[in-house]
Amino acid sequence: MAKLKWGMIGGGEGSQIGPAHRLGAQADGLFEFAAGALDHRPEEGRAYAQRLGVPADRAYGDWQEMLAGEKDRPDRIDLVTIATPNATHFEIAKAYLEAGFNVLCEKPMTMTVEEGEEIVRVARASGKICAVNYCYSAYPMVRQARAMVRAGEIGKVRLVVTNFSHGHHGDATDADNPRVRWRYDPAMAGVSGQFADCGIHALHMASFICDDEVATLSADMASTIPSRQLEDDAMVNFRMEGGTVGRLWTSSVAIGRQHGFDIQVFGETGGLRWASEHPNQLFYTPVGGRTQIIEKGEGGLHEDAMRLSRVAIAHPEGFPLAVANIYCDLADAIRGEPRDGLPNAADGVRSIAAVHAAVASARAEGAWQDARPPMFR
Amino acid sequence: MAKLKWGMIGGGEGSQIGPAHRLGAQADGLFEFAAGALDHRPEEGRAYAQRLGVPADRAYGDWQEMLAGEKDRPDRIDLVTIATPNATHFEIAKAYLEAGFNVLCEKPMTMTVEEGEEIVRVARASGKICAVNYCYSAYPMVRQARAMVRAGEIGKVRLVVTNFSHGHHGDATDADNPRVRWRYDPAMAGVSGQFADCGIHALHMASFICDDEVATLSADMASTIPSRQLEDDAMVNFRMEGGTVGRLWTSSVAIGRQHGFDIQVFGETGGLRWASEHPNQLFYTPVGGRTQIIEKGEGGLHEDAMRLSRVAIAHPEGFPLAVANIYCDLADAIRGEPRDGLPNAADGVRSIAAVHAAVASARAEGAWQDARPPMFR
Amino acid sequence: MAKLKWGMIGGGEGSQIGPAHRLGAQADGLFEFAAGALDHRPEEGRAYAQRLGVPADRAYGDWQEMLAGEKDRPDRIDLVTIATPNATHFEIAKAYLEAGFNVLCEKPMTMTVEEGEEIVRVARASGKICAVNYCYSAYPMVRQARAMVRAGEIGKVRLVVTNFSHGHHGDATDADNPRVRWRYDPAMAGVSGQFADCGIHALHMASFICDDEVATLSADMASTIPSRQLEDDAMVNFRMEGGTVGRLWTSSVAIGRQHGFDIQVFGETGGLRWASEHPNQLFYTPVGGRTQIIEKGEGGLHEDAMRLSRVAIAHPEGFPLAVANIYCDLADAIRGEPRDGLPNAADGVRSIAAVHAAVASARAEGAWQDARPPMFR
Amino acid sequence: MAKLKWGMIGGGEGSQIGPAHRLGAQADGLFEFAAGALDHRPEEGRAYAQRLGVPADRAYGDWQEMLAGEKDRPDRIDLVTIATPNATHFEIAKAYLEAGFNVLCEKPMTMTVEEGEEIVRVARASGKICAVNYCYSAYPMVRQARAMVRAGEIGKVRLVVTNFSHGHHGDATDADNPRVRWRYDPAMAGVSGQFADCGIHALHMASFICDDEVATLSADMASTIPSRQLEDDAMVNFRMEGGTVGRLWTSSVAIGRQHGFDIQVFGETGGLRWASEHPNQLFYTPVGGRTQIIEKGEGGLHEDAMRLSRVAIAHPEGFPLAVANIYCDLADAIRGEPRDGLPNAADGVRSIAAVHAAVASARAEGAWQDARPPMFR
8 A cells, every 4th residue: 555645834853743743644654754844944944854855846945835836746745734833723724725635733723713613614615634633532542431431331421520731831930931931922822821732632632532522611710920921720610512511620830740631531330531641541440340450452442442552452652653543544534434533623623712712711700601613503 | 644535426336437536546545535425326325335445424325415424524534526417516516615625526517607607716715626627637748748838848839739539429329328318418418518528628638738728719510410409529719818729629420539639739849749549658849850759757757747657668557547646636735735737626617618608609600709707808 | 345455565665666566456446555564674664664554563674574463463464465576586475375375476476497386386285376467468458369369269379479678778878777787687687687577578478368388499698788697688489388389579778669568469360469558459350351459448348358447448548557457356366256367376487487498598599498397397 | 864774574464563663663764664575475475565665576575585686786775674483583684694784683583592692793794783672671761771870870780670571371271372372382482481582671671771791590480371381480580790689570470460571770879660561750769868750751861861752751652662762773873873772682692591591590490500601701
């Protein structure tokens, strides 16, 4: 089976996200790195792409040049990954979708709800894939959790509790570090800091595992480092459309929590617990029974969990291979076998709507808000 | 040193709390079980007390009889523990304090804020001890956490996050079990279910470790088992008087969380983490540094942690000895060497005020409330 | 039910073991501290006993005086605990047994196999209880493990692996500290250092849970701190009478292992895992299935585990209450309801024989030895 | 930088090791899968290689054909991975080395010590790389441990204790499964079962982290499932050339240990602990101090640990990327920047010698043996 052709925009030298995508796309031999516009400085971007093996004629100076160069090639790229600064996602994703490319967009998909709805419409009209990189949802044991919920193994879900709280922005003496500061500057980050950065991963995860959507929410936000204009800590209570109660805490000043993304789902007949720091175990407790440790790779897992696991039980697989799983699902979808769990533009705009609703709630002292984009109300 | 004389009201045969108090009072040889009115059925109570070694003439039929019998004895009890149904705490505590007895009252101290304030006033007037059994605060590593905060070892506290969430009331088919049902019945439990039962332990712990008081709060409550009139799940956001942001989740339907009481405290220069399921370890992370595991019994602990530890490092001590530590502090206080951390009537009434404020907030869709009793505003 | 009368020899002021025994004997209200000869300095011992509440006429200067004072009293002690230096255990235990007292002896029961066999014979002849304080075997979850093995829940046991390895003697600069040094000095400790101190707890545990006896062994010992004459690290391979393969590692230089006592038992149809640092959980894996976490206090435990647990599931109980469980079993035995698991003089002499066999094996470069005392061959 | 060209022998469809090598070689974009002889059935192997993207003219029917086809190409492969049945490693590795190819050989490198020494000589004579896939040594935190030992951060190493014990062959009813049975059949597996399969990973790890070599050993082996001719459980005590005491337990009947590879290293001034089930943490305890958790990706790690980590702190990386790290080091070595830690033919033959010495010792009731190949004595 020939490799698919893949291009990337952004993810230049020194970025964190670039290597994660390159590894994700190439690890399983499914994609060939065929084109790239990797840097906002055209020459640096062209040179870096070539050092990474991209042919010279497909090492582009910017995304417009890449679009022009690729769109009429007979061997044009099958998928483009957008890993540029957040404020540029909308324009680029729209342009590539309209030109008939499949897209994987980094989160947040857009800055505003209106833009997000526009992407949904454009993607629908194009018939192309617009995926969003909620990569944590592609861990095998997260897929197992979702499959268990859908199979009714914990009964109707009453309650979901999720945290994405780390401490890596907890040092006030480092708050002016440009890598940290922009996240709390409305001019660059938009209306929200930590919730838009990490919280939406957790919110998507709650919807993903519960197989339901967030309907309403109430938020409490705080800038615990006073110089920050945007929140570095937030608590969001929510209700899902099916009635599930939700609780989400996100923080960047939780010193000692190195990663801190976890989720607990409680249903009528059982509970589930998963944490990204030890992603190969899922803890399951049937009501009135003992906690069982479900291991990635054990016999009898649900299909989705089995399929996305590469090595045998108790050989851990980590974050880069969760990203690779997104690419596995993309390859299947491009080849006409779409997988159910791939996060899409609708997921993307729901996140943006939740961010705006949370900010509105926090400003209104916790008043409950509709969390949904108008198109999904 | 002669043993102190101790009496108990409630805690009859088959109760859980009775054995915990008896072990707590007697484990370290500080108290002699001298008097008791253990059961609402007088004869059963007298017989049981005698089987437990209480002399026949001090095995009473009810608390009034015991008060009458003890108050004029030259060898009257030095301390009475009140472990009766919640609604009776006020009347009994008041009567014993007024008669000049030292009291240890189970939580919640009273049902209403007014009653709670009255107990504070009576205790002050009597000059006697009125302690409340927030026994988790007496674990050595909780005392260590408090001492570290007070010594400035994590800087000004920005954020405290605490959970007391278990799943033992998660079985809807068991919801009519009388041991479970009363907690969600306003006629017996008052205005709040899970928050009043477990949440106030966590709220006290937050105040205790942060050495600050809760000022305002906003709550979201849910009865995830629909037949319940009172909440089985609650999220409370709060602010402390010193500005610390607080987050508290409590649940009784969190299936798989066997105990589920934990606390995380994040300051300007470090973070702390403790969980009641493994109470002998305290996790400490200095900002920018590695997480360190502080062990009960290690060298160099703060005085309070050292003093309340009986056996060497890595010999675990558990819940019954945390209760015993409350009795150690009581013995010291009775003998004129009061310890700083012993939870008192002011702590008791603060909890009740917070419960009422949380219920008011939840009914007002999360509107923020003053969490303090009027006397402490 | 009247309290039983209890006396202690040794465990003077400042000792670690004294408070553990006093708490163990008194925590559950089963024993009254009625007599004591607590110190090798008669006056200090008498004064300390009285400070602890022992009546003046039963606060003795030494064990001989106590024996003389107690043996003809109508209210003589029901049980004596021997917590003196190891070399004196034999003489004292023998004298008290011959005088018709029940005995709880600290480990090691004696210094030589001959002495140990003599104690077994004397105990049999007297009809009295001679228990040895292998207190770890009284943790509820250890009793659960034993009961599961006996009920066939993991099938025939193939393999048992146990470690008791800590790092508290790992600091060479502290090796001359008298509290540490004597353990490696043959004049005080006998033929073995770490194996005789901690290893025999693990060896007893293996026999206890597997319900079988050690038959043969091969040992490798090392003094990793060269100034030591006795081993600070040992590995012992063994075979049980029923054919089970055994492996036991013990060390006092394993820096970072704070306690380090754990055991794993592997049978034909399942495996079990327990560790003293988190003693309230037992991990059980049926062959081909998932690991389950068995919690102290959960429903459906074996009787022995249920009986020796005081507070509800997930309220941890620790080391001092494991000691208290030994006293619970002793109280039952004294009252004529002997419990099956109480460690006795036969267990005591088996340990001594294993120590001597291990030293002989290590000196013979690992040659296999019969591990049993002659009387049990 | 152009990709290096890579070929594989073995690892056909359905094998576990094939995908691990392909991912390892391709994940970081360093190698192009250029040639393969993947199956002992020529046509299946050719077809599978082509499906994986190998050009038709380099999809070979067997290793001899591949050797003939590659050796004179100007664009011949830069590296060949040998992942065939163990008994064929020697012949293939020798032939490719003699033809001037760089080789990565699966473990065990050879079946006999003589063969192993021959490979060492041939590799030396060829000037080519002969690496052996002790991939666990390439986890970032294992490299960190080695670097800490070499930097003297735990002082002279006194003791190393390592286990590689799982339970996946613990089901006697599955013992005739061909995937399991061959490992205990001398005709296919050679002189040793579990020790040759897993134990040598642990033995290599001990040498690797301690930066020392195993000198002598004593072994106890057992076939706990009686139908097995080779051991399914072994304990090996050893001494390193520098005097370090070693203890290694390996088992395939340890039901409930899902992976079970861990190592503890104890020096004069500190201890280290690592486990493959949670490979992103390294536990470090300075003597007399607290245990610290060192996280993959944290600031200030040793160079080797930093270099082999792809994503930020607390984003776990797992087993497939440890294999990829071996390929990273190989790429550097091929390009003339050899890395110090890459396991080589000398490591390979040392393992074989240790296997034979352990079997000899077990047969001689634990008599100590020289563990080294003659060429390294």
